Amino acid sequence: MKLIDGKKVSEEIYNDLKIKVEQLKQQGQKVPHLAAVLVGNNPASQTYVNAKVKTCHEVGYGSTLIKLDENITEEDLLKEIYDLNNNPEIDGFIVQLPLPKHINENKVIEAIRPSKDVDGFHPVNLGRMMLNQPAFIPATPMGIMKLLEAAKIETQGKHCVVIGRSHIVGSPMSILMAKNSYPGNCTVTLCHSKTKNIEEFTKQADIIILAIGKPYFLKKEMIKEGVVVIDVGINRVTSTTTKSGFKLAGDADFDDIVSKCSHITPVPGGVGPMTIASLMYNTLLASQKNIYK
Amino acid sequence: MKLIDGKKVSEEIYNDLKIKVEQLKQQGQKVPHLAAVLVGNNPASQTYVNAKVKTCHEVGYGSTLIKLDENITEEDLLKEIYDLNNNPEIDGFIVQLPLPKHINENKVIEAIRPSKDVDGFHPVNLGRMMLNQPAFIPATPMGIMKLLEAAKIETQGKHCVVIGRSHIVGSPMSILMAKNSYPGNCTVTLCHSKTKNIEEFTKQADIIILAIGKPYFLKKEMIKEGVVVIDVGINRVTSTTTKSGFKLAGDADFDDIVSKCSHITPVPGGVGPMTIASLMYNTLLASQKNIYK
Numbered sequence: 248m249k250l251i252d253g254k255k256v257s258e259e260i261y262n263d264l265k266i267k268v269e270q271l272k273q274q275g276q277k278v279p280h281l282a283a284v285l286v287g288n289n290p291a292s293q294t295y296v297n298a299k300v301k302t303c304h305e306v307g308y309g310s311t312l313i314k315l316d317e318n319i320t321e322e323d324l325l326k327e328i329y330d331l332n333n334n335p336e337i338d339g340f341i342v343q344l345p346l347p348k349h350i351n352e353n354k355v356i357e358a359i360r361p362s363k364d365v366d367g368f369h370p371v372n373l374g375r376m377m378l379n380q381p382a383f384i385p386a387t388p389m390g391i392m393k394l395l396e397a398a399k400i401e402t403q404g405k406h407c408v409v410i411g412r413s414h415i416v417g418s419p420m421s422i423l424m425a426k427n428s429y430p431g432n433c434t435v436t437l438c439h440s441k442t443k444n445i446e447e448f449t450k451q452a453d454i455i456i457l458a459i460g461k462p463y464f465l466k467k468e469m470i471k472e473g474v475v476v477i478d479v480g481i482n483r484v485t486s487t488t489t490k491s492g493f494k495l496a497g498d499a500d501f502d503d504i505v506s507k508c509s510h511i512t513p514v515p516g517g518v519g520p521m522t523i524a525s526l527m528y529n530t531l532l533a534s535q536k537n538i539y540k
Numbered sequence: 541m542k543l544i545d546g547k548k549v550s551e552e553i554y555n556d557l558k559i560k561v562e563q564l565k566q567q568g569q570k571v572p573h574l575a576a577v578l579v580g581n582n583p584a585s586q587t588y589v590n591a592k593v594k595t596c597h598e599v600g601y602g603s604t605l606i607k608l609d610e611n612i613t614e615e616d617l618l619k620e621i622y623d624l625n626n627n628p629e630i631d632g633f634i635v636q637l638p639l640p641k642h643i644n645e646n647k648v649i650e651a652i653r654p655s656k657d658v659d660g661f662h663p664v665n666l667g668r669m670m671l672n673q674p675a676f677i678p679a680t681p682m683g684i685m686k687l688l689e690a691a692k693i694e695t696q697g698k699h700c701v702v703i704g705r706s707h708i709v710g711s712p713m714s715i716l717m718a719k720n721s722y723p724g725n726c727t728v729t730l731c732h733s734k735t736k737n738i739e740e741f742t743k744q745a746d747i748i749i750l751a752i753g754k755p756y757f758l759k760k761e762m763i764k765e766g767v768v769v770i771d772v773g774i775n776r777v778t779s780t781t782t783k784s785g786f787k788l789a790g791d792a793d794f795d796d797i798v799s800k801c802s803h804i805t806p807v808p809g810g811v812g813p814m815t816i817a818s819l820m821y822n823t824l825l826a827s828q829k830n831i832y833k
Contacts, residue, residue: 353671353673357664369667370663370664370665370666370667370668370670370671370673370675371650371663371664371667372663372667373663373666373667373670373671374662374663374664374665374666374667374668374670375663375667377663377666377667377670377707377711377712377715378646378663378666378707379707380646380663382663403734404734404735404736412718412719412720414670414671414672418670418715418718419670421714421715421718421728421730422670422711422714422715425705425711425714425730425732426705427705427732427734432732432734433734434729434730434731434732434734434735434736434741435714435729435730436727436728436729436730437714437718437727437728437729437730438727439718439720439725439727441696441697441720441725441726441727442697442727443697443727448727
């Protein structure tokens with residue numbers, strides 16, 4: 248069994264990005280600049296945004312944090328988006344979700360210029376991804392692709408079972424794993440809450456990508472020997488062994504299945520660290536005009 | 541066994557559209573108007589475009605056919621697109637593919653205003669489809685959804701195997717069949733040229749959607765009793781029983797499998813007739829501003 252170490256892979260990405268930033272500086276060129284828009288005071292959103300800004304500093308990117316009042320009107324938020332779209336200093340930006348209920352999230356996301364949509368949530372980027380054209384890939388799916396690549400997982404002709412059909416993980420993963428490239432070329436089965444006898448699918452899988460948010464869901468009776476498990480779940484469960492009284496658990500029952508897996512991502516330290524690394528990578532692509540010329 | 545009669549379903553759609561057009565006329569409102577852009581002299585493209593224009597006449601739509609020289613520059617073609625985008629008379633338009641090799645097809649498709657993209661090929665429409673937002677669905681996938689609905693096929697919790705990962709059929713079908721709506725909520729497996737032991741997947745399927753362009757590919761040993769088969773293939777094969785010396789065959793070996801199927805679409809007369817019907821339906825949606833307000 249081999250652990251797929253997301254922390255290590257993400258650090259390699261950060262090191263590459265740092266080198267690239269140094270090169271740009273030496274060539275007298277602009278370094279990538281990421282802006283983040285945070286509306287309101289949701290504590291989890293604040294934590295995520297702060298982590299992204301901190302990472303910008305670490306890799307040498309410029310960063311801008313725009314904090315907006317929870318009661319901002321949709322119109323005023325859209326004005327901020329237009330300003331960011333037209334600000335040549337900003338290479339890419341994200342609007343931290345969720346937004347307050349009085350704001351139409353879809354409308355806000357569609358207002359982001361696709362060439363600056365480093366979260367890859369704009370329909371144009373998802374559509375281009377589907378069409379196998381240059382596109383910003385959402386952070387978590389891109390992070391999983393990079394993990395599979397780093398671990399040199401053979402994918403062509405393999406049966407990949409994706410569990411969960413969310414817009415930001417399961418659904419794009421099912422598209423990416425079926426694409427005619429590497430990682431990809433899998434036969435892909437997309438399972439979800441309406442799937443019957445899910446263990447009949449997981450038992451057939453060579454690769455399982457779990458993204459349902461149910462702690463300890465995948466058990467050893469549900470998998471075959473030698474499977475690759477990518478666990479996107481980050482669930483908070485109670486624990487008697489930690490001071491805080493809780494710990495993080497994946498969608499897989501790690502201890503139960505680990506001996507049957509050829510490769511597995513731990514939680515934490517697997518897919519999680521890849522998310523911000525992918526965002527940083529997308530920001531470099533945006534600043535280099537690699538996706539939209 | 542029940543035949544899913546695409547000709548009949550498409551005629552029902554045309555009748556509904558005719559009634560709608562009459563209502564619009566009586567209310568003194570504009571009737572839907574579809575434009576088609578045809579570049580060059582590809583005989584198949586001419587046939588397709590002519591059939592679309594003819595259907596416009598039949599249902600009472602306005603139509604415009606724009607024939608352009610094969611040697612038109614990309615720039616001049618893009619100018620035509622901009623004119624159509626800005627012409628309030630035109631509700632929706634299509635650019636018949638393929639385009640001559642000196643023209644970048646993706647660039648042309650992305651130049652179409654999404655609200656007039658009744659072919660549903662613009663990345664924004666594909667992305668919105670993936671996000672379960674209002675979108676123009678490409679004609680063939682939409683036609684298949686309408687056939688499943690008309691035949692009252694139960695889909696929730698069923699295993700749907702889609703064979704073929706093309707951008708205009710297989711890939712969007714795999715997304716649509718997994719969506720949380722009807723028809724949909726299937727566990728979906730997407731198979732393609734790199735799939736190994738494809739019969740292991742087809743044997744498990746409750747619903748098979750075939751879109752690979754291989755005549756007589758699906759045989760009775762590959763399916764289970766009671767399966768629903770939707771056959772998108774339209775293959776020209778030689779025949780000793782027709783005057784022309786050829787006939788049309790689907791991707792399924794119809795005569796071989798028919799007795800094992802609960803429902804099956806014939807070729808011709810199954811999915812085929814639904815394609816133009818879906819385009820006409822999309823044109824109505826465009827004229828009514830049902831997708832983009």
